[in-house]
Amino acid sequence: MRLSSLSVRNVWRNRLRALLTVLGIAVAIVAFVLLRTVLSAWTVGAEASAKDRLGTRNKVTFVVPLPKRYIETIRQVPGVVDASYASWFGGKDPRHENEFFASMAVETKTLFSVFDELVVPPADRERWLNNRKGALVGDVLAKKLGWKVGDTVTLQGSIYPGDWQFQIEGIYSSTRKVVDRSSFFFHWDYLNDSLPEGSPQRDRIGWVTTRIRDPLQAGAISQAIDRAFDEQEIQTLTMSERAMNLSFLGMVSAVLKAIDLVSLVILFIMMLILGNTIAMSTRERTREFGVMRAIGFLPHHIALAVLIEAIVIGGLGGGLGLVLSYPLVERGMGRFIEENMGSFFPYFRISEGTAVAALVLALLLGLSAGLLPAYRAARLNVIDSLRRAG
């Protein structure tokens, strides 16, 4: 027998109380893991973006497009392998009003060389390239909305008003996990040619994605591209795909910070609750501490016994919380989120860092909850605690 086994057994002394406390911590840990995963999923797309790709957009704002002729200039910049442009369409399937997915008009002939992670059966690919009204959709989106190759789909445009008809010609998947498999790609030419002569939206492109030969040259090439348009009316801003994705994140960083704070506040509240529980259970055992002190145990032994008890509870809650988190976050919520919000969270999984942080925080939670009760138990007056009834 050891002093630590005395602590461990005291944890289970009041089964119901121990169980509820451990469950409470577990729930707080699940909440922490979930919120953390939202945070890390939000950045993982950005972090895992291709290192050999640059994005070029309007220097002032995302919303105002670039002249189409810019693409030719960009292709001439040394170090550029290929470039592809696209415009945000922002369409909706009226039969699925509440489903959000990314719809984009893309330059078809360069799409696959710039986005080499896209996987499409060769026959589908041929048909899509040859059909001006053809659409290429992600497998996750197709499955969710029940689309098959050959279907005709009508999207309602918001930026480009009206009903737009497409034939689904191909379904893509991806070689990399972090790619959004819920996007809707169609021919930029179809969009452009449908716009009335003289429309300000004609011959405009939303952004250009560039593949470069050497990722180490990303900075220099970005500068070279932007310099090429220095004297133009519309200037550009070029950055790595990663930086571009992160700049999207910048817009929601306040929300992310709030989520971050909430996950810590939950743990703090749980610490106070655990502290109260430990204080209560040690107070009930005042007399036992008095006996131990009489026998010759020192104040630090008593403090240690209480701390071990608190840390064991914290660890059990943390472990249970983590065990519950995987099915809840990954299988339940994660799948739903990947399917429905794939363009924001292409990869919604618990990271190793989150799991370790959850466990460490649970242990720290136990430790800090135990500090005050441990201090008080250690300072008990021996005679007084022995006189205490019960």
Add this chain to the structure above:
Amino acid sequence: MNSSPQASPSGSDRGAASDIAEHARPTTAESIISLRGVRKTYFRGKEPIHVLQDLDLEVPVGGYEALMGPSGSGKSTLLNLIAGLDRPSAGSLLVAGADLGAMSDSQLARWRANTIGFIFQAYNLMPVLTAVENVELPLLLTKLSASERKRRAQTALRIVGLEDRMHHYPRQLSGGQEQRVAIARAIVNDPQVLVADEPTGDLDRQSADEILTLLERMNRELHKTIIMVTHDPAAAERAHITRRLNKGQLI
């Protein structure tokens, strides 16, 4: 966890021992407990309560003494002073060769672990530990190996006749058995002095007699000096001497 070693004398303890030698006064060689002018005053607000007043006491090595007196007369207070749990307001206590007044709190704790065995009225066993584990508890403060601790705990339980209840929890034992486990816990460190505060107060006659017989054996066979507070005249009769405490003084 490595519980710190307390039982074996460390350097500082030896230092304390030489301090004690300086403070020592001549006593008869056979006296194991020697109290001079001990006073204990509690304060209830500003009003002093003189629980013990100028109390002298000599207990010979191997003595078995009963301490009687009305409730609130200071019996437990006196016992706690002798056991080094409390400090006097004035006077000196020399117990088992140590001048208690000259020792720090942690020195006193170590000294208690080595020298005093406690037996309480309410047994005070740890409910989450089995009988043998309860007996082993004081040994956690020693450097003994786990197997040696266990062996000694089992031996102590055998001495009190409970080897067949080793793995029972306190709630699975009768009051008399619980008190026997407590006695085993008190002797497992082989202390020189046992202090018992109304050890039979919660027991029926038959169990009480068993406990008293056991204490008698501890005194006779294991040569423990025993100070026992009791209300029970039958219990006091088993002791060599019965002292009475009244109004803070021994009569």
